[in-house]
Amino acid sequence: MAKAVTKSAGKPATKPASKPAAKTAAKPAAKAAAKPAAKTAPKAAAGKTASKAKPAKKQALTISMLKPSVNNMTVRVFARAAGLDHAETDAWGQTRSPEYMARNPAHLTPMIEDKGLPRGVLWESCAIMQYLSNKHGLEKFYPKAPAKRAMIDSAMFYLIGTLYPYVARATYPALGFPQYAGEVGHSDAHPERKSEAQKAAVAAIAEPLEVFHSFFRNGKPFIGGKNPSIADIRLAATLEFLAVINYALPKWAKEYMAAMEKKLGKAYAGPAGDVRGYIAHVKSQANA
Secondary structure: HHHHHHHHOOOOOOOOHHHHHHHHHHHHHHHHHHHHHHHHHHHHHHHHHHHHHHHHHOOOOOEEEEOOOOOHHHHHHHHOOOOOOEEEEOOOOOOOOOHHHHHOOOOOOOEEEEOOOOOOOOOOHHHHHHHHHHHHHHOOOOOHHHHHHHHHHHHHHHHHHHHHHHHHHHHHHHOOOOOOOOHHHHHOOOHHEEEEEHHHHHHHHHHHHHHHHHHHHOOOEOEEOOOOOOHHHHHHHHHHHHHOOOOOOOOOHHHHHEEEEEEEHHHHHHHHHHHHHHHHHHHHHHHH
16 A cells, blocks of 8 residues: 555656655555554454353353252252353253253253263262362362261262152152152052052151251251352252142241242242242142
């Protein structure tokens, strides 16, 4: 651009005048050329920044879930409370599909898909929370100190090994969920036998509940202390199912669940609302 202006200016002028003309023409041309270049540079930089920002918007973590389930509610609450960038996929009616089974032969939910996993996917709510806590350094929910972590693990394993089976036997018939193979409720036993088994499970819930109150909490607001841990999220979600049978929760349990929701806010209320909505629907159908 500067060279073209210099040549056209030099022809009609005398030799002495050509030099100043060339210089004069060159300077504005150079300045003119420099200005767009300066303006272009920020645009190019902005372009680079924008291109780098785009991948960050994509959720690296995907959660396949079922809204009415407290197991699924657990991971949904945790992901929100931890502030993890994630996307949720409703897997209702899809868990037995060839595509889902190819990734998850156990056909269970919740399931997360994450590039850091050896097989790309992970199921079981407690394992998912442990993995994500470890990966993202979320000590607030899952402390690294061996003794504190052991108590969180113990509370979760006691829940899934003792309390939850009682809750499942007590609530699944009312929820319309299939019982586990080998359970009386799953068999072709007489309805009275199934009813007796359900009542026995309801009666058994009180003991492990008291264990959580007197041993794992031991005067603290939560199992995790001042803040809810992953064990607290799992426990509170489990207790949500008891509403379907109008289970009379002890006062401390009601206060505990209210404290969980207050502490975690929308992170808890959103997924809990889906579970409560399903329970309300089931109860309305039963009363119709």
